[in-house]
Amino acid sequence: MVPKDEYRREPRFAPVQLNLTETLSEPQPDQQKISVFTTRIDTIYGVTSLLLAPEHPLVVQFSADNPELQKKVRELLEEQKIAREKGDLAALAKEGVATGRFATNPFTQEAVPIWVANYVLMDYGTGAVMSVPAHDERDFEFAKKFGLELKIVVLPRHANESEKGNAEPLLPYTHEDSLLINSGEFTGLGCQEAQQKMAAFAEQHGFGKPSTTYRLKDWGVSRQRYWGTPIPIIYCDKDGLVPVPEDQLPVLLPDSIAITQEGGSPLSRVPEFAQVTCPKCGGMARRETDTMDTFVDSSWYFYRYADPKNSRAPFDTDTVAYWFPIDQYIGGVEHAILHLIYSRFWTKMMRDLGLVKNDEPVEHLFTQGMVIKNGAKMSKSKGNVVSPDDMIAQYGADATRMYALFAAPPDRDLDWQEDGVAGISRFLSRVYRFAMQAMPRVIAGRSQSLPSTLNPLERQLMRKMHQTLRRLTQEFDGRWHFNTCIAAIMELVNELTADEKAIASGGVADSVLYAITRTLVLMLQAFAPYLAAELWSQMGEDIPLLHAPWPAYDEALAAEHVLEVPVQINGKLRAVVTVSAGSDSEVLRATADQDPKIQAALAGKEIVKVVLLPGKLVNFVVR
RNA sequence: GCCCGGAUGGCGAAAUCGGCAGACGCAGCGGACUUAAAAUCCGCAGGGAGCAAUCCCAUGGGGGUUCAAGUCCCCCUCCGGGCACCA
Known part of the structure; x- marks a missing residue:
């Protein structure tokens, strides 16, 4: 970590x-x-x-x-x-x-x-x-x-x-x-x-x-609180500190408790909890009434997830060894210390006791930003938590989820505001309308093979689709910037709906329309799972959406054949020229030289140096 | 005080390896459709000058490196988070 x-x-x-x-x-x-x-x-x-x-x-x-x-x-x-x-x-x-x-x-x-x-x-x-x-x-x-x-x-x-x-x-x-x-x-x-x-x-x-x-780091774990894990220790005047016998664990908190304004431990005022007999001598004894810091619980609770039905122990060592360490932890920056340190400490302690076999609880840490509301972190203790319930009621879970992902990359703090969810909702409606419009031909296209050569419109749309897929595949594997993934899907949909008339009038083969729509739905499922599942079922696919493998992008189909290259003079943009992909420096230089804007700007100037980056940039350094 | 983040249009943001700053969206403006509205569709849109072509300015502030800086280096401001008499 x-x-x-x-x-x-x-x-x-x-x-x-x-x-x-x-x-x-x-x-x-x-x-x-x-x-x-x-x-x-x-x-x-x-x-x-x-x-x-x-x-x-x-x-x-x-x-x-x-x-x-x-x-x-x-x-x-x-x-x-x-x-x-x-x-x-x-x-x-x-x-x-x-x-x-x-x-x-x-x-x-x-x-x-x-x-x-x-x-x-x-x-x-x-x-x-x-x-x-x-x-x-x-x-x-x-x-x-x-x-x-x-x-x-x-x-x-x-x-x-x-x-x-x-x-x-x-x-x-x-x-x-x-x-x-x-x-x-x-x-x-x-x-x-x-x-x-x-x-x-x-x-x-x-x-x-x-x-x-x-x-x-100091960590005093005892708290004079009701909410917390009881410390299984009994104080006996005769025997001193006596641990609660294992067959009496876990010690449960009493249900009937008055939370008052008095100081001290609230549990000490519950006689049926606090007064016990000593496990050793059977005499009158007193139960520990402090509870443990909630960090104690958060230090190991996730081990229980690997073995949740175990009634003999918190978890079985070998069962846990199969799953642990956790591949990926996602948490807020405010957890970067305390909880994360304590859980590591706890794991090392359990390792030394032979309870677990891993040295670290977690392999990788992703630190997500905090949700900010009015300049302060949104947190239960600050009481400035905004529930997404209203948004879900109005726009649905898909739109709410997608909006949250679109607002900012996950590693950045997010200042929560609700403007903008309507735009996502509109986008999802647009996707739905487009897909349902195309659905009869999508279904027809399922059983047909792709044309051996694509027409220009088909080629253009397939290119965009593979570019989008490439972008998502790379993001999912790397930075997790889902906001740009969503933007990329929007660009694809914008292009599809812009060409909707041409598509409808047969400019695109049914099989191509099927391939694009299917991939669109697969890409969408990460962000709008309900809509994606609905469209998937409309398409009559054989396997459930969740079982469908992530599609592979085709680098050749994603490649641009014509490139727009900026031409600068002394580092300032003066023109953009178009060259075919793969053009070398000489072609690029010649194309830039022929541009009328560049010719005008270079007139009477001495060219000191030319920076030529094929496919990327031309920069004339002049005096 | 120390450590870690962050600052880009009216707003959320993008620019992944130093190479077209502002993709995508929100809010806004103009138009189409409509008896009208909603919904939808088309267009405009960083700031400034100009009839225009075009030019200048602009990524919190100031310096630097470079043909080229939001991106790299130095200094500073503000905001957020965490830790804190640990000698």
């Missing part, structure tokens, strides 16, 4: 150990070490403080005999917790407190103050961060607020020569296509190179080494 970064592989330089000093004096050999985690070791000469997460173990030690600091740290932790629960950590105002301790930067041997900050997370990296205000957004904000020092150690690579050395970049300057300054022996290196060399230096001196870290 296409989205492939559910975890990101990032080169990291971690951990770098900064020695802790009690004072600004020389570092002592027996002092403690704090591991920090960084992706920008190249900025380490710009470190002006060291930040710890409120939960960092050393914070406890630092604040042991300092109640004031303890209180402040508790506040910082609380702020962080609330922000994380709300999911808007980014909006959290940066707060922090100095511990009064100092750490020594192993690169510079400088001592920097140690702070506790509410935006440093204990569960990422090491819970300790080197703060480089000049080259990190967050540190910049923090340092400005608390008056901490800024040290510029990276300059834009493309700064003018004259500015070099004194150009102050707009702070914080975080780009990595840059050069180091004020960085000791590393000054003058590019960021990337510096990262390699400084990591090697750290490793050599035993205070750090590069590593690769994988960042997994």
Whole structure:
């Protein structure tokens, strides 16, 4: 599948150990070490403080005999917790407190103050961060607020020569296509190179080494909701967490439930659901009343489709192995992450458990556009969904379906509007009238073989038919731009109805009329299946329309014999000339030379160059 | 903030590999048929200048590459979607 970064592989330089000093004096050999985690070791000469997460173990030690600091740290932790629960950590105002301790930067041997900050997370990296205000957004904000020092150690690579050395970049300057300054022996290196060399230096001196870290996407699956899959776990005071025995699965949601405005899980207020006996000891126990995120269901439900009647298990491994992976997934861009990631994760988990044999749920992904209504995506949660029911009632399912396909290619967003469906409806009526008019001769033509030579009208119509068929065949196999398929069918029908009188008066053999009408119906079935099925049955075909094979187009019959070639002068269209297909450059040049418009336009000009593309284009470059 | 899409006539769009910008349709205008209307059929239709032939301008904006750019490169604006103190 296409989205492939559910975890990101990032080169990291971690951990770098900064020695802790009690004072600004020389570092002592027996002092403690704090591991920090960084992706920008190249900025380490710009470190002006060291930040710890409120939960960092050393914070406890630092604040042991300092109640004031303890209180402040508790506040910082609380702020962080609330922000994380709300999911808007980014909006959290940066707060922090100095511990009064100092750490020594192993690169510079400088001592920097140690702070506790509410935006440093204990569960990422090491819970300790080197703060480089000049080259990190967050540190910049923090340092400005608390008056901490800024040290510029990276300059834009493309700064003018004259500015070099004194150009102050707009702070914080975080780009990595840059050069180091004020960085000791590393000054003058590019960021990337510096990262390699400084990591090697750290490793050599035993205070750090590069590593690769994988960042997994968080997915908290439990929800305090009624709608969701029950989590089959029972809490017993005696036995702890007890899984619901397999013969009691699946746990079903209760039917009688009051959805109130109260907070908390609605299921916890349904005693007959929540109160159970422990499967182990038979004593009073409590059922888990959170349900699972609906993403859990959407992560695997499609496996059930391969084995829908299985009453023993969700699905049988071998039955599923026959069908999976799915050949083609079609979904909206808004699914490009989340659902798609989770379903891949779920498949890999089931693979590891031996439940499925495929590594990926899906082979190919087609990302369809969203339906937009009044500038926003149409979605149930936004309540701006427009039902096609009215349109179906007025124009029928065929016209509604075809209109939706005609409005835009499927990979593009579609701003839903209803003008235009009438045109499709008119088109389908026109097809029906034409076909029914021709029907007696179409039926007669069924049993006749095609004429050995086609007359000009027959040839023209057959050419158009094969061109249309070629277009559809290629689209179905490739881009899926059904809007242009429909346009192509319209062009074919336009040509047929334009020649309707000539066709009616016998200008086209019955067998040719049959061949064209039959192909038209086959092409139409993808877009207007009901009309196509009706016409097919009128034609008295032996096999059902759905079983009829897709017809093959004939490249020779589709080929144009006369080509119109644009003639340009300095790239601007000045004439169009007609040549027979297969004409070479000389013929093309001669034809263009003879065109009166071209002769007039070239008069008195010097021809510098002539671009000749046989069958495609002539361009005179003149002075 | 970061990542991914997108922007072309009054509207939906087409141009698939750098080669006639606007196919096909909607809405509109003119005409035929009709007592009249509906339906249907024919024609016109990006903007500007001109009686006309014809010419100029035009694919969100600005630069560039090229004989030739909606299409390729650089910068920017706006709209949509997703993610987001992950150091």
